[in-house]
Amino acid sequence: MDLQEIRKKLKKDLDKARYEHTKGVMYTAACLAMAYGYPVEKAMLAGLLHDCAKCLPTEEKQKLCEEHHILVSEVELENPGLLHAKAGMALAEEKYDVQDPEILHAIKVHTTGEPNMGLLDKILYIADYIEPGRDQAPRLEYIRQLAFQDLNQCMAEILYDTLHYLSGRKGSIDPATRITYDFYMQYRTQA
Ligand code: DGI
Ligand code: FE
Numbered sequence: 501m502d503l504q505e506i507r508k509k510l511k512k513d514l515d516k517a518r519y520e521h522t523k524g525v526m527y528t529a530a531c532l533a534m535a536y537g538y539p540v541e542k543a544m545l546a547g548l549l550h551d552c553a554k555c556l557p558t559e560e561k562q563k564l565c566e567e568h569h570i571l572v573s574e575v576e577l578e579n580p581g582l583l584h585a586k587a588g589m590a591l592a593e594e595k596y597d598v599q600d601p602e603i604l605h606a607i608k609v610h611t612t613g614e615p616n617m618g619l620l621d622k623i624l625y626i627a628d629y630i631e632p633g634r635d636q637a638p639r640l641e642y643i644r645q646l647a648f649q650d651l652n653q654c655m656a657e658i659l660y661d662t663l664h665y666l667s668g669r670k671g672s673i674d675p676a677t678r679i680t681y682d683f684y685m686q687y688r689t690q691a
């Protein structure tokens with residue numbers, strides 16, 4: 501399946517806003533891939549598919565994970581907003597015929613991150629946060645610049661702001677998000 505064919509299918513799976521966000525992530529991932537010497541087409545594919553399961557009902561996301569023998573944590577069951585990452589990996593493989601392990605892994609960890617992420621993992625995580633359609637996060641201008649200067653420091657700052665944001669909302673924070681921050685905080689230069 502080429503990018504064009506995937507885009508056509510995806511448009512039916514996502515609502516309009518999510519499809520617009522998806523295009524933003526795809527092109528932003530392409531830019532970061534250019535800046536850091538990662539294959540551009542692979543980055544675009546990851547960006548295109550990262551939220552492919554986002555608009556499915558919770559039960560279908562759970563079913564996808566079950567069928568693909570993906571372990572789902574308690575926190576993911578209680579906060580179904582988290583489940584679309586793992587379910588997305590399953591759907592990317594099943595429906596969009598993606599076999600590349602780097603792409604599948606980047607989709608899997610795009611919401612919480614994990615310690616010691618690979619280059620594509622970081623490109624996707626950061627692109628998701630900074631794509632041009634985003635306008636809610638604090639310090640976006642700073643974080644967007646950092647994205648093209650230092651990926652690890654950028655990860656640290658995004659995770660810091662994300663934990664801060666999540667702690668002010670109800671619902672539990674996924675331990676994976678904290679563990680990821682604990683790893684990346686060594687790259688923070690500000691106190
Ligand atoms: O799918 P997107 O909206 O593009 O972005 P995303 O995959 O980063 O998901 C963001 C959503 O996930 C947002 O509603 C907050 C939620 N989220 C991210 N980290 C955590 C979290 N929710 C909980 N409960 N715990 C987390 O650690
Ligand atoms: Fe997402």
Ligand code: FE
Pocket residue numbers: 521525550551628
């Ligand atoms: Fe997203």
